[in-house]
Amino acid sequence: MYWQKEQECLPRPDLAKLQLERLKNVLKKVATNVPFYRNKFTELGLDPEKLTSLEELQQYPFTLKQDLRDNYPYGLFAVPLRDVVRVHSSSGTTGMATVVGYSKNDINTWSDLVARILCGAGVTPDDVIQIAFGYGLFTGGFGLHYGAERLGASVIPISSGNTKRQIQIMQDFKTTALVCTPSYALKMADVMMDMGVNPNGLSLRYGLFGAEPWSEAMRVEINERLGIKATDNYGLSEVMGPGVAGECEECNGLHVNEDHFLVEVLDPKSLEPVAPGEVGELVLTTLTKEAFPVIRYRTRDLTRLIPEPCPCGRTFVRMSRMMGRSDDMLIIKGVNVFPTQIEAVLFEIEGTEPHYRLIVERENNEDRMTVMVEVVESIFFDEMKKQRALVENIKKRLASELGIGVAVKLVEERSLERFNGKGDRVIDKRQL
Ligand code: DLL
DSSP states (O other): OOSSHHHHTOOHHHHHHHHHHHHHHHHHHHHHHOHHHHHHHHHTTOOGGGOOSGGGGGGSOOBOHHHHHHTTTTTTOSSOGGGEEEEEEOSSOTTTOOEEEEEHHHHHHHHHHHHHHHHHTTOOTTOEEEEOSOOSSSHHHHHHHHHHHHHTOEEEOOOSOOHHHHHHHHHHTTOOEEEEOHHHHHHHHHHHHHHTOOGGGSOOOEEEEESSOOOHHHHHHHHHHHTSEEEEEEEETTTTEEEEEEEOTTOSSEEEOTTTEEEEEEOTTTOSBOOTTOEEEEEEEESSOSSSOOSSEEEEEEEEEEOSOOTTOOOSOEEOSOOOBSSOOEEETTEEEOHHHHHHHHHHSTTEEEEEEEEEEEETTEEEEEEEEEEOHHHHTSOHHHHHHHHHHHHHHHHHHHSSOOEEEEEETTOSOOOSSSOOOEEEOOOO
16 A cells, blocks of 8 residues: 555655755755855855755745756766666657756656555556557656565556557457557547456456646546546646656655655746645756756646645645646647747748648547648649648658647738737637
8 A cells, every 4th residue: 555654654844954954955945056046045045054944945946847958868867877777758859858867866766656546546456457558768658667566466568559569469468558649548448348348257457647748537438438437636847757746545745755745836927826725837846866956947737736635644745736837848749848849940941931720539439639720822833742741841840840740731921810919829729
């Protein structure tokens, strides 16, 4: 039921003491080893040596995704590269990409924290875990893999894609726990139906889902269609990857691994703490990471804390499932996409206008994005062949920037509605 009971059930006063000690340590470390933090702290007259309470963290500056981009690739690492044993990165080309690193100890901690989440969700060493997250620069595949091995389960590192094969393997290898995005779980249920596979005949019992937003209604549907117990788990590469927080078998909020991450929930406008239990932006500080510590990282994810104790016995605070974003980031097929990335690509292509619309839909449990882009008159009325070549070019450039395929539709100049100021160019029709 617990992976590290002593830590997961630590009395709150002891936890606060541990957090303060660790916070002081990490602040001192970044002030010494990372010029970005040192300069900011000096500017604000902050001396980590003088830290006496957790509340004083509020005087410290935030870290933004842009700071990671500005320091691409290794500028925010707090140890020399020779002590880094793993690197992960977000999609996107230079200027948009973010890079994170892990020391040997970081990988060790990461494995434990993911094992905690698997264990909390009901998984044991007797389980056979099929990991259908992508293995690669994305943290999902490797993160869950190391945690599952740490737990001692049997791991099937199948990675993402090829749904029929996933189902075949699930049948043959007697998978008991499925790890992927919630939308992919529903997609699998669809394909099982097409293949005439009855989910009740499978060995599947648990589903651990994350990396994209989903709803209680989706959970009910997944549980019913696959005959499993679905739990939510949350993380982000900038802070570690999966392993930051996860639901226990109560399925009522995600426990944050608070001995390793300090949580704040702030009003995204005033950046002041919201009242306990109110919705705000999640801000995280890593307490133990060596290679890539982050101080007050603005996740842009909206959630609320659930201060009441959980019947499971864990003392770590719970947060509600993610309720949205305080920026315009989209998650399409589990991949993070910023409209600005698309804008930047279109800007570079001759013949396109800087006016576009992004339509996001979910069809048969699969995300689809269509980029509608205005093109100059001469192209719009040009031969089909030229238009097709332009569409292909845009598609290719977008696929390489974003890491996912999108549909592209050319529209006539001045046909898309104009906005005063920052208009909403995204039409997200997905109903989760
Ligand atoms: O998605 C890490 C991860 C992998 C978490 C596998 C869980 C399972 P990134 O690619 O950096 O990392 O994307 C992080 O995804 O800021 C959220 O907006 C979103 N996200 C992650 N988990 C959830 C979740 C991984 N359970 C971004 N519910 C985050 C809603 C989630 N959104």
